Amino acid sequence: MPWYLSLSSICSAIMFIMAIRGLASPKTARQGNILGIIGMIIAITATIALPQINDRLLPLAIMIIGGITGIKIAAKVQMTSLPQLIAVFNGFGGLSAVLISLAEIISGSDKRIDNSIGIIIGAIAFSGSMIAFGKLQGIITAKSIKFKAQHSLNLILSLLILSMTIIFIHSHSVNLFYWIAAITVILGILLVLPIGGADMPVIISILNSYSGWAAVGIGFSLNNTLLIIVGSIVGASGAILSYIMVKAMNRSLLNVIMGGLNNSDSAQKQSIEQKLAKTGNPQDAAFIMENANKIIIVPGYGMAVAQAQYALKEMADILQNRYHAEVKYAIHPVAGRMPGHMNVLLAEANVPYENVFAMEDINREFATADVAYVIGANDITNPIAKTDSSSPIYGMPVLDVEKAKTVFFVKRSLASGYSGVENPLFFADNTLMLYGDAKQVTEQIISALENS
């Protein structure tokens, strides 16, 4: 290895570590991203300069085409569709790992174990991400798709892949390698199909992790330290994110992967007491909020779907400037369809990030709040998670919205959330339901606030 490759590898690795390190605070994050870009430029330049590279023009041309495509996609996409975009990019990462492993084996590489790891993880990341994309985009139903003997089928396929890999390692049959790739792609599809919409944050994180581990596999096969370093950092990042998400739902990783909550059983056990939920109109809500000193807004995926973040910000501004209320935002770790989704949407609407709080930082403040404005969220506020040990969401950390003097739920209907568990808060004395589209309801409150 020429000296400049070793030197550039370590430089890039440090830059990438700094890029992630920068994300510790919004103040350093942009700088970090720039360092990441520099690190990437160094790594690519040093590789192209290698003496054994005979063809530089064509790869560079293709890189530019791919680069322009990527930048165009990134510039156009709406922030609400971020999870889909991440899923697609992830899938492309996995796909490139598959293609590189194939290329190496075809050209006679004897690193059969490493390339097998690269191709298997890469193929799962690829097809899994594509299914995740389809679900998030609404091309495939977001509901959990389950069928009989699903788990046994997955098990059989996994064993098949494993045994084929062992045979391949000892035989070096390129045809077998194609088959391994093909069957793993199918396995990736089957693994993600049973994952329901609200579990997407977990599955996206896992797939993110896979694309890192695939890079590690290829790093071993090419004897490339940079690929190993970067791959393991990316792998760790995805793994930690999925751990955080799973913990925020009080579930096990296995439970999510196996296709989630058993909705049908739990839903029917709910008491069929015909209680009445109090319904309010936007004018009532505006009146109560005018007189409130402290308002905490709890956004959920419904806010993202309705694109209500701008209206929300406008409402908060009026409440702060005209009525001198204190407005804060409370974010549950699994609100939305990917980690940190709500934060990005609120930032997009110019909500100052100082006013946006993570669950553990704001939960005790609900007791002193006059209003909790829950918009497009449900399960993450359900107090049953704290009290009813028979409930499927028991033990899941939730936002203590019921402690606020008045709770508003902006929702389309009384229907239960993803978990299928009824939310007793809807029927509480201090709860007012505001039915309708999250954005329209908020806009109606704004006009009521302005006209009073």
Next chain:
Amino acid sequence: MDFWTLFTIFCLSCFIGYFVVWGVTPALHSPLMSVSNAISGIIIIGALITAGNSELSFSKILSLCAIFFASINIFGGFAISQRMLSLFKKKEKK
């Protein structure tokens, strides 16, 4: 490099990753995903090496495809991260 050298690097990197990622503020978990996505596009250097062969072969075509997808990942990933992070930047003026 022998396997154990690479394996040592691998283990130490996992530790670095573990500690650095826990330091990321939850508010920036989405940018974390897109940044890590972008840098995982580093496998492009693997593709550049396998595509460096001057003769046109099936293996080279596969590598060129890999370059295409990995560069979408890299450029797109950094671009979307920059876009997201600029949203968090604006508020500092206030």
